[in-house]
Amino acid sequence: MTTENKKTIDAIVALAKSLTKEEDEAERKKLLDTLRDVAYSLESPEDTMQRIMFYNLQLASIRVGIDLKIFEILSKSDIPMTVEQLAAKTACAPVLLSRILRYLASTATIKETGKDTFAGRGSSLFRLHRPSIPGPSRLPKRNPAWNTDMPAFIWVQTKPENFAHFNNWMAVQRHGMPTWLDVYPFQDKVRAFNLTAETPLFVDLGGGLGHQCIALRERLPELSGRVILQEIPATLPHAIAHEKVEHMAQDFFQPQAMKGAKFYYLRNILHDYHDEKCVLILKNIIAAMEKDSVILIDEMVLPNAGVHWQAAQLDMTMMTALASMERTKEQWYALMESAGLKINQIWTYTTSLQDSIIEAVPA
Known part of the structure; x- marks a missing residue:
C-alpha cells in the first residue's frame, strides 16, 4: 500500500468515526452505503460468489x-471470555463452540480479542426472540452429519444433478487465484531425484477429474516420471483424459497400491474427515513411502486467531455438510503428530482463505 493510499484510508476511517453520533445519522448511513458500493466494486467474481453463497450461514x-x-453472556461480562468459560455456561462442546464463535467474530457479530477469547460488541441481538431470526437450519450442540448410511461422496454420486454441480464448483471455486504450483518449489525438489520415465513421481489421491495432475504437466512439461490420478471407480470414468496423466482406481481408505512415489498429494481431502479417518488415510500413504518420499497436503491452514470471514464460513459449511472441519495451524501440527508425521514447512498461497501446501514426512 502506498503512503498516499494509506493517508486516504486513514482519512476515511477518521470521517467514519466522527459520524457515529445520532445527530449525524443521515450522513453516517450515506457513508455506509458509499463504502459498501466501493467494497463491491473491488470484488472479483469469486469474491462476490463467496459473499452471496454463504449469506444463510449468518442468520443460522x-x-x-x-x-x-x-450474546447475552458476553454482554454481561466486563472482560473477554475464553471458549472454556463460555462452554461451561452454554453446555456446548468446546471444539464446536470455538468454531461458532470464530465465525461470529469473522462477521463482526462479536469480537475476537485473542486466541480462543471473545467479547461482545454491545449488540442487542440477544434481546431478539427466536422467531425473529428464521434460520434455514439449526446447528446442534455436537457435530452433525448426513442423515444417511452412505459416505457423503458416494451419496452425492447417486444424485446426478448434485454431482454435476459439485464437480463444477470444485473446478471453478478458486478460479483466477494463485495455486500451490506458484509457491511450492517443485522443480528444486525434483532435482534431488534420479528420475526415469517409469519413476512414480506424483500421485494425486482422490484427485477428482484430474485438474491438478494436468496443471502440473502443463506447468512443467519437461518433467520425467509418472503423474498418476487416483480416484474411486465410480468417479474415474468422469476424469479428464490427458496423454501424460495416468488414471488408477484407488480408495484412499485402503492400502496404497502405488509404492515408492516421490510425491503423494492430497488436495482438499483431509478437511472432509474427522481426525481418526485422516490418520487412517495418512498411515496408508506412509506404508507405501520410500525414504525420499514426501506427502503434500493442499488445504487451508487457518491462523490460530483472526480467521478471515471467507475461511470461517467454509469451516462452518464443512461442519454442517460433512461433520468435518477446516483446521488451524495448531490443529494441523497435532494431526500430523498423531499420524506419525512431522511438518517440514508450510507454504501459503492465498490471503483470505490461507490455502497452503503442507510438506510432511514420517517423524
Missing part, C-alpha cells in the same frame, strides 16, 4: 448464538 449462526445465549 446468529440464531444459534441466541439459542446458546452467547
Whole structure:
C-alpha cells in the first residue's frame, strides 16, 4: 500500500468515526452505503460468489448464538471470555463452540480479542426472540452429519444433478487465484531425484477429474516420471483424459497400491474427515513411502486467531455438510503428530482463505 493510499484510508476511517453520533445519522448511513458500493466494486467474481453463497450461514449462526445465549453472556461480562468459560455456561462442546464463535467474530457479530477469547460488541441481538431470526437450519450442540448410511461422496454420486454441480464448483471455486504450483518449489525438489520415465513421481489421491495432475504437466512439461490420478471407480470414468496423466482406481481408505512415489498429494481431502479417518488415510500413504518420499497436503491452514470471514464460513459449511472441519495451524501440527508425521514447512498461497501446501514426512 502506498503512503498516499494509506493517508486516504486513514482519512476515511477518521470521517467514519466522527459520524457515529445520532445527530449525524443521515450522513453516517450515506457513508455506509458509499463504502459498501466501493467494497463491491473491488470484488472479483469469486469474491462476490463467496459473499452471496454463504449469506444463510449468518442468520443460522446468529440464531444459534441466541439459542446458546452467547450474546447475552458476553454482554454481561466486563472482560473477554475464553471458549472454556463460555462452554461451561452454554453446555456446548468446546471444539464446536470455538468454531461458532470464530465465525461470529469473522462477521463482526462479536469480537475476537485473542486466541480462543471473545467479547461482545454491545449488540442487542440477544434481546431478539427466536422467531425473529428464521434460520434455514439449526446447528446442534455436537457435530452433525448426513442423515444417511452412505459416505457423503458416494451419496452425492447417486444424485446426478448434485454431482454435476459439485464437480463444477470444485473446478471453478478458486478460479483466477494463485495455486500451490506458484509457491511450492517443485522443480528444486525434483532435482534431488534420479528420475526415469517409469519413476512414480506424483500421485494425486482422490484427485477428482484430474485438474491438478494436468496443471502440473502443463506447468512443467519437461518433467520425467509418472503423474498418476487416483480416484474411486465410480468417479474415474468422469476424469479428464490427458496423454501424460495416468488414471488408477484407488480408495484412499485402503492400502496404497502405488509404492515408492516421490510425491503423494492430497488436495482438499483431509478437511472432509474427522481426525481418526485422516490418520487412517495418512498411515496408508506412509506404508507405501520410500525414504525420499514426501506427502503434500493442499488445504487451508487457518491462523490460530483472526480467521478471515471467507475461511470461517467454509469451516462452518464443512461442519454442517460433512461433520468435518477446516483446521488451524495448531490443529494441523497435532494431526500430523498423531499420524506419525512431522511438518517440514508450510507454504501459503492465498490471503483470505490461507490455502497452503503442507510438506510432511514420517517423524
